[in-house]
Amino acid sequence: MRLIFQVFRKDIRRLTAPIVALLIIHATATVVEIERHWPVQPRSINRIDWSPSVLPITWLFLIAAVLLQERLPGTTQYWLTRPIGWPKLLAAKLIFVALFINAAWFLSDCVILSSLHLAIHPLALLYHQVPLSLTLLLPAFCLASLCTGVGQFALGLVVAVVVFVIDLLFNFFRSSIGGVAGGIGESSAVDFDIQYSPVAWPLIALPALTLFIIGFQFARRFTSPSRLALLIPIFSLIPFTLFPTMDLFSMHQRVRMFGDKPDTGPSSLKFSFDFESSRKPVVVERSYYNNLQLPVRIEGLPKDVFVEGLGNAYLNGAQIRLSTNLYNDDNGYWLRIWNADSKVNFVPSMTVDVTASLHIAVFKIEKTQLIPLSNPGLFSPQPGTFCRSGPTTQNVLQCWSGPGQSSDEQYRAFTWLGHSSVELHSSPRENPWAFSPIMSWTLYPFGRASSEALPGLSPEAVVRVLTLRPLAEFNRTLPTQKIDPGPYRFTP
């Protein structure tokens, strides 16, 4: 332990300047993150917005710097004949990374959450670091252990980036051919699970392999075989990407088959709904991953129609963007709220003030056609929508709409007949990143998305105030104060 500490202390002394730089960038990124969610100050955000993107680069080069202090490849380093075993050396380096990268990030998360008056759930925050460590830090650590200098390390990063760009480009063009099934974890409509995608296997194998290489390299310093071993999985991603899986291919075909069905039907149905117990705390009875599931009462709807809601919610008066949707099942209607791009976790005994805004779509399903019934201005499938009953055992109905409510987004609706839901996806054209299986995995840590953070974590979250407001009002003024709760009647 003493020697581990000795090496660790030496590394800190040697890398004091990069560490200080990293902490400054971290602090800046934390402020940016807080400001992004709190009363908006566009100018200040623009001024310091570079920090979140600089942060991962700083991490990578700090990892390289600390490992290159005791460079592994080569035969002339003084430390090779000094009495320190490789496990201690490895431990010293891992502690360094854990402290200045993982712990600093964890601390930053805690500061952000407490600044936003949100509960800090350490386990969930640590869980966020797992994908980061597996997909970024570990490969970088591995790469650095095989390099003789920072230049070589940078070259290695360039190779990795080139591979990912090839993947990105391919996915971009593939997306424009016909529909896209969605990336890993993006779609719930077809149970697009990791096991269905061979693309994911190299991504699972990569952390495992990097762990093995790190151990092998530290213990034996067989640099050439280790380099070869690292290159194989990186380059194996390309053929996996270039040849889409059968699942993806069949889904393309499926979507294209029904590409030109017109959208028909009346849009005159009136209905109203209200939240149960909107003035008193609502105990969430069900949860799905990190979501709040609130019971909703909707009146005046015929039994054979479906209601879909899609929109944003705001938490604790801050501009924390939450996504909401409305769906129904055998027990009635539910408003689901989940955090799309923040680190908020709904945890037991957490008290939150939520203000939600929804686009409501009411529609009927006749044969393979989705018939919108709601008024214009609300979310509804646009002309060009095509739907079909899915051939799967899940009885899935897939709908692909035209341009959505905003110019740069498209809605893609997946609707189960039994469990209807609507999911919002960015347009593949606008945001190809989200549609690249590799990218969605790789960028997952940076997105700080936590909607799938910890299954079953929030069975008893409490919503104290829940106010439903029209989206237009929301877009006009950002809520900076608690909104007076009250029953909201929606009469389109």
Place this chain on the structure above:
Amino acid sequence: MTESPIQCSQLSKKFKSLMALDHLDLTVPEGSIYALIGPNGAGKTTLIKTLVNILRPSSGIASVLGVDSRKLSPQQFAQVGYVSENQEMPEWMTVSYFLNYLRPFYPTWDDARASEMLKQFDLPLDRKLSQLSRGMKMKAALVSSLAYRPKLIILDEPFSGLDPLVRDEFIEGLLESASGATIFISSHDLAEIESFSSHVGYLDQGRLQFSEESAALAARFREIEITLPTPAIPANLPESWLRVETSPSLIRFVETRFEEVQTNQQIASIFPGAQNVTINPMPLREIFIALAKTLRKAA
């Protein structure tokens, strides 16, 4: 009987098609100052790096302090001092920080000894290693490798690039501080090595040509010059005669198995009319050159 600090048995190291060490057998006696000499590319540095587990042998065994070099643990490294001419040092450290950093690694670190050596070498404690001259850097490396009283000191070309004064100081410091330790040193500086080595090994093309005590080596090598009345050089000369040079009335060679009586008898039998026989002892440098040229010619 104590085990040899360094023992190699059929040790080979191959780099692709190049055989750097070729079935080498070597034993370094305990307490000896063993000088490994040989031309460039003979495999000296490869041998040393194999001994300290920087390189792994392709076949055979190298044992250091009784342990297979591939299995050297921190416990053994705490008893080995290693200084090499091309060692990469942590140049950002000051001399003082460098020594303080290394101290906890060695249970036997002797501060008094380190201070003595620092004083003897006149090393500036507050100066970074990057700001030191090559000689000073080697001295700092030596201090860091001797302060813990290692049982075995391995030096790879420690004198190269050092001026004579620094070289003298270096050797003086080494000998004063390493009493009782086994020293294994490879060097081209044969004049210096000759002055303090107890054993000499000659490595060429990865093979150990000989390995013996310095005194015995010096005793068996002689440069002999014979003046002949008539030009009559026999075709077959003894194998132990190297670098045979002839002129019509003179023959000069290096005898590698010199024994006064026997060699004189041999000369008398080959050259019955020899008029004048001059026998001169050879310094290590001359022996090295004679061997190197002969082996190169044979190759």
